[in-house]
Amino acid sequence: MSTKGRIAGLALVTAGVATILLVHWMVAFWVPNEAAQGVVQRIFYVHVPAAWTTFLAVGIVAIASAVYLWLEDERADAAAVAAAEGALIFGAIMLITGPLWGRIAWGTYWEWEPRLTLTLLLWFTYLGYFLVRSSVADPRRGKRFAAVVAVVGSLNIPLIHVSVEWFRSLHPEAVVIKPEGPTLPSDMLATLLTSLAGFTMLFLGLFTFRYAVERLRRRTPPTATGETDEALI
Amino acid sequence: MNELRRAWLITLKDLRLEFRTGGRLLAMIAFVVLAGFLFAFALDQSQVAGRDVAAALIWLVILFASTAGAGRIFDAEEEEGAFRHLLLTPVSRPAIFLGKTAANLAVIWLVTALAFISLTAFLGVRDTGSPAAHAAVFLPGTIGLAATGTFFGRMSRHSSLGDTLLPVLTFPLLVPVIFFGATSTARVFLGRPWPEISGSARLLWAFAVGSVFIGAALFRHVTDE
Amino acid sequence: MTLEGQGLVCSYGPTRALDGVDIVAGDGEIVAVVGPNGAGKTTLLRALSGERRPDQGEVSLDGSPVSGADPGWRGRVGLVSHRTGLYRKLSVAENLNFFASLHAVPNPRNAVAQALETIGAATLAGTRVEALSRGQCQRVALARTLLHDPDILFLDEPFTGLDPAAAAALETALRARRTAGSVIVLVTHDLRRCLDLADRVVVLQRGHKVHDGETDSADPVDLLRYFTTTAADPS
Numbered sequence: 001m002s003t004k005g006r007i008a009g010l011a012l013v014t015a016g017v018a019t020i021l022l023v024h025w026m027v028a029f030w031v032p033n034e035a036a037q038g039v040v041q042r043i044f045y046v047h048v049p050a051a052w053t054t055f056l057a058v059g060i061v062a063i064a065s066a067v068y069l070w071l072e073d074e075r076a077d078a079a080a081v082a083a084a085e086g087a088l089i090f091g092a093i094m095l096i097t098g099p100l101w102g103r104i105a106w107g108t109y110w111e112w113e114p115r116l117t118l119t120l121l122l123w124f125t126y127l128g129y130f131l132v133r134s135s136v137a138d139p140r141r142g143k144r145f146a147a148v149v150a151v152v153g154s155l156n157i158p159l160i161h162v163s164v165e166w167f168r169s170l171h172p173e174a175v176v177i178k179p180e181g182p183t184l185p186s187d188m189l190a191t192l193l194t195s196l197a198g199f200t201m202l203f204l205g206l207f208t209f210r211y212a213v214e215r216l217r218r219r220t221p222p223t224a225t226g227e228t229d230e231a232l233i
Numbered sequence: 234m235n236e237l238r239r240a241w242l243i244t245l246k247d248l249r250l251e252f253r254t255g256g257r258l259l260a261m262i263a264f265v266v267l268a269g270f271l272f273a274f275a276l277d278q279s280q281v282a283g284r285d286v287a288a289a290l291i292w293l294v295i296l297f298a299s300t301a302g303a304g305r306i307f308d309a310e311e312e313e314g315a316f317r318h319l320l321l322t323p324v325s326r327p328a329i330f331l332g333k334t335a336a337n338l339a340v341i342w343l344v345t346a347l348a349f350i351s352l353t354a355f356l357g358v359r360d361t362g363s364p365a366a367h368a369a370v371f372l373p374g375t376i377g378l379a380a381t382g383t384f385f386g387r388m389s390r391h392s393s394l395g396d397t398l399l400p401v402l403t404f405p406l407l408v409p410v411i412f413f414g415a416t417s418t419a420r421v422f423l424g425r426p427w428p429e430i431s432g433s434a435r436l437l438w439a440f441a442v443g444s445v446f447i448g449a450a451l452f453r454h455v456t457d458e
Numbered sequence: 459m460t461l462e463g464q465g466l467v468c469s470y471g472p473t474r475a476l477d478g479v480d481i482v483a484g485d486g487e488i489v490a491v492v493g494p495n496g497a498g499k500t501t502l503l504r505a506l507s508g509e510r511r512p513d514q515g516e517v518s519l520d521g522s523p524v525s526g527a528d529p530g531w532r533g534r535v536g537l538v539s540h541r542t543g544l545y546r547k548l549s550v551a552e553n554l555n556f557f558a559s560l561h562a563v564p565n566p567r568n569a570v571a572q573a574l575e576t577i578g579a580a581t582l583a584g585t586r587v588e589a590l591s592r593g594q595c596q597r598v599a600l601a602r603t604l605l606h607d608p609d610i611l612f613l614d615e616p617f618t619g620l621d622p623a624a625a626a627a628l629e630t631a632l633r634a635r636r637t638a639g640s641v642i643v644l645v646t647h648d649l650r651r652c653l654d655l656a657d658r659v660v661v662l663q664r665g666h667k668v669h670d671g672e673t674d675s676a677d678p679v680d681l682l683r684y685f686t687t688t689a690a691d692p693s
Contacts, residue, residue, distance in 0.1 A: 069454060121405040128402045135392040139471035144454050145388050159409040159440055167412060242559050253547040314541035321537055322560040323529035458510040
């Protein structure tokens, strides 16, 4: 099963990377400039799909972590950690491309845009997720702690969202240009959809691959020695 | 026996230890007063009026002091391995969490009062506004800080990173507390009417109640093996 | 009353501290668990007491499974370890009162006074634990463990650092509990004391049980062998 998982994962990753390369060609040579924003708008063909994959990953981590706390099923933890790595990577892409665009469009690198702010805080939550996991001596405990961090972080999302909304209302100068208009010209829509498909495939591929590897790693028989147990307690 | 009574016994025990040990308490008090002093010193008061930033600085000082203190909440429990025995009594995990949170809250209240006094004094805030309104903002805010600190303080005990882990884990969570707390306190300083503040206070209560309930429900995951 | 651990497996990541250990402890007997450092003794004790849920296997009392998550079970268990488990800045009486109240002992003050009387430490009631000697601390710790009259006792290297008088007091207390019909599991690396005190001895080596038998029929030289040789490869 895990060999199949790895092959499926690699296939999806390859398809995803190929699609994303195609998207880059489309973005560079095919799709026309957006009238209002000019060339800088093209970064959205990377930014929006990265954001979408980040939140997809965050959703998977939250659900898998809750399941792990409830049932202590190793598969749930493997899924959570595989998705959390995706959240960290695609979140970083979103957090880098967002301010780059903002520098041109808004005139500042950072704007208190709710989704951007939420991503930054979630990104740090997931940093904590991996720090907890790796720094606790007893791995079973580390997994549980990480799951707790993910669940608590997700439960806090509504309150963070409200804070950012209210915070923005304190700054009347924040005029946010909505990046995606209600109707996109068809060639732009095609580019965006291709990119969305590419990013989703890449993420799901990485996720499947990492999940399979994680499962395989845990199935290797442990070394039967009790030598360090006292130190771990 | 009633679990609340057990929680209360843990609170009393913690406070007794806190005052007898004194170290953590003194360090937090010194931190709060010195931080207030340094903030006032670092601020160019000819450019920025101290009272404009007093609310934000008070909340940050409380946040830093309570985070630094959170790593020490379980020191007395671990010194001679008493926590192992506490966990082996029939007391429920939510009761332990509530008891220790209440003791932590009492300490944070002391810190809050000192931060308030020292920063308003050092930053020259003359008109501090209604004490009742301040209390209505600080009460839910500090409950949220105490519950979060107690919960993650336990978690950091098991990490080789120790207390350095605490800010990474708690600061992203505490953004709503700092935001709603600081803006409300600023409005109280300005003497704004309560309806302008009550919305934030309600959200502070939402965080306080949420963190206490979630902490109590999940505490067994950070204590038991 | 029989406490039984079946096929207990406990891992810390890639390290298996316990690798399928079976153990039975009946009432009125002292079962000693011995073995070299890192054999998994403490882990076995924590699995039996319910402090650590085993990855595989089950702990049961008279056939019904027990769990550390059950307050009723925790109320029946007593633990003495090499660490005192007392709060240093509290007085002896405050420590004992605290634990008696958490255990819901009826009339805790009387129970504490009585417990202090039993260990011959009534005069220490008002003294802070930090001012006590190691032997006195361990006596107080024993009094704390017996406050709620547990019928299942776990002892984790309780003799470490004790002076002869304190060790003798502990032995007397353990024999009294055995007569009273408690289940007693004692973890130690002290083979001589174990042969002297226990009825049955279980030897662990690298997470495996390598010996289980009456102490009367055990040959000390034979047992000592386990401490000097390494375990046979389980595979």
